[in-house]
Amino acid sequence: MSSRRGSDQPPPRRILRTQTAGNLGEPILDSEVVPSSLVEIAPILRVANEVESSNPRVAYLCRFYAFGKAHRLDPTSSGRGVRQFKTALLQRLERENETTLAGRGAKSDAREMQRFYQDFYKKYIQDLQNAADKHDRAQLTKAYQTASVLFEVLKAIAMSIETLQVHTKVEEKKQLCKPYNILPLDPDSENQAIMRFPEIQARVSALRNIRGLPWPKDHQKKVNEDILDWLQAMFGFQKDNVENQREHLILLLANVHIIQFPKPDQQPKLDDRALTEVMKKLFKNYKRWCKYLDRKSSLWLPTIQQEVQQRKLLYMGLYLLIWGEASNLRFMPECLCYIYHHMAFELYGMLDGRTSPMTGEPVKPVYGGDDEAFVKKVVTPIYETIAKEAKRRKGKAKHSQWRNYDDLNEYFWSVNCFRLGWPMRADADFFCQPLEKLRADKKFVCCSFRLYVSCFLVF
Known part of the structure; x- marks a missing residue:
């Protein structure tokens, strides 16, 4: 009876808009x-x-x-x-x-x-x-x-x-429209009051002279590229550092220009004397370092007069970018001279169109132009050495067992610093720990003394 009533009942209907389909879209x-x-x-x-x-x-x-x-x-x-x-x-x-x-x-x-x-x-x-x-x-x-x-x-x-x-x-x-400190360098801010000064406009225009610079093949062009953008692409400096040093260099040149020509009506739009004066101040210690070590400077200017201004700006921009990312290495001025000496030589090789004797390809920076390559591959190894030396002190260690800033910087007072090489060798004396070296020397002295005593007793 119950089975017959069940067979007479219609099949259950699908309840629309209240249930979820397991496989959507198969039936309509x-x-x-x-x-x-x-x-x-x-x-x-x-x-x-x-x-x-x-x-x-x-x-x-x-x-x-x-x-x-x-x-x-x-x-x-x-x-x-x-x-x-x-x-x-x-x-x-x-x-x-x-x-x-x-x-x-x-x-x-x-x-x-x-x-x-x-x-x-x-x-x-x-x-x-x-x-x-x-x-x-x-x-x-x-x-x-x-x-x-x-x-x-x-x-x-x-x-x-x-x-x-x-x-x-x-x-x-x-x-x-990037954040800025003093100079708004985006295209929409060209009419700002500070950007109307002729000495500012002249320096900005000079920095944007990128004619003849060999850009990387995969470089994506930007609006109003300048010399510092090229240095960033080739050497791998940090983006914010480039922004800061761009303002720094423009204001340095503009201030020197105003001091040399205090009257606005007598100011020439482009004058090389400001470049020469700023270069003289920036590279004073570097030239002394080269003279002390009897090494030729890497500041080589081209014979073509039209390229001299661009080359000077490249040398100054490279130095400021190195200084900007050096962080605590700024307490080691001769160390910065060593770094700049090699990177400026690479810069000269790229601009002069030189080729590598090993590969025959155009000269490129040894540390490459990867993103933030300079701070990772140049600054960080040196800073880590400084940090390790500071840990060795522990407030009680003798000064002979650890090195401070002056000791590490003194390494670059001698021509022996060039044994560090470029790229820098990880096994160089500069990166070795003095305590380990001292233990090795003591062990050698003890062995030598024992050998001497044994020989004396035999004879």
């Missing part, structure tokens, strides 16, 4: 089975199913828009079945993205959506409007609803692309 109704809190996206999924046979990419875009709208309606997925529904829809989107993208006819999703919307209007809505049969009113109503959904998706895609373009422009302006 499955895409409309959405949680009750997301009922607004059901028409979008229905349209996606309708247009999928004619244009899979448009169907994908409709489902993608539905997924975004579902997330806005319930961002925390707290509704009943919302999390499972989002997961299933996202899995389908990931699965269909590449296949539908390959079959897209237009260059962009916005154009594909726009073309499909116009074709839908011409082929369906206009034909139904011109039909004489009044029974097509239901189909016309359905076509209007579909067109409304398609336009909603099209508007969302077009607005997102337009927003992306606007955001791209904002990012470009953001890169140009």
Whole structure:
């Protein structure tokens, strides 16, 4: 009796908009089975199913828009079945993205959506409007609803692309409008009061003379590139250091220029005397160091007069960039002279077009132009040596068992410092710990004394 009553009962119906489909989109109704809190996206999924046979990419875009709208309606997925529904829809989107993208006819999703919307209007809505049969009113109503959904998706895609373009422009302006200390050097600030001074304009223009400089092959050009940008690309200085030293160098030259020509009406736009004066002050200690060690300076100027100004700015910019990232190494001026001596020689080789005798390729910095290469490969090893020496002191150790700044800097007072090499050898005396060396010397002395005593007793 009970079995017969059970056989007379109809099969259970699928409850629309209240359950979550396990595999979205297989039957048409499955895409409309959405949680009750997301009922607004059901028409979008229905349209996606309708247009999928004619244009899979448009169907994908409709489902993608539905997924975004579902997330806005319930961002925390707290509704009943919302999390499972989002997961299933996202899995389908990931699965269909590449296949539908390959079959897209237009260059962009916005154009594909726009073309499909116009074709839908011409082929369906206009034909139904011109039909004489009044029974097509239901189909016309359905076509209007579909067109409304398609336009909603099209508007969302077009607005997102337009927003992306606007955001791209904002990012470009953001890169140009960088923080500054005194001089706003971005293109939009050329009319600022401080940038109108002729001595400032002359130095900025001189720094932007990058004619003849060999840029790396993979370098991406920027607006208003200058000499310091080239030094950063070749030697790997830090970005913020370049920004600071650019202002530093411009203001140094401008101040010296104003001192030499205090009257504005007598100031020439370009004058080499300011460059010569600043170079003389910057490289005073370096030239003394070269003379003391009987070494030729790496400051070699070209014979062509037009290139002299550019070369001087390159030498001064390189020195300031090294000094800017030296940190505590600034307490070791002769150490900085050693570093600058080799890097300035590399700079001269690159500008002179020299080639490596080993590879036959143009000369490049030995530490390369990788991002932040200078601070990582030059400053850090020396600083780590200083830090280790400071740990050896421990407040009680004798001075003979550890080295302070003066002791480490004294290493560069002798021509023996060139044994350190370039690139610097990790096993050089400079990086060795004095305590270990002292123990080795003591062990050698003890062995020698024992050998001497044994020989004396034999004889």
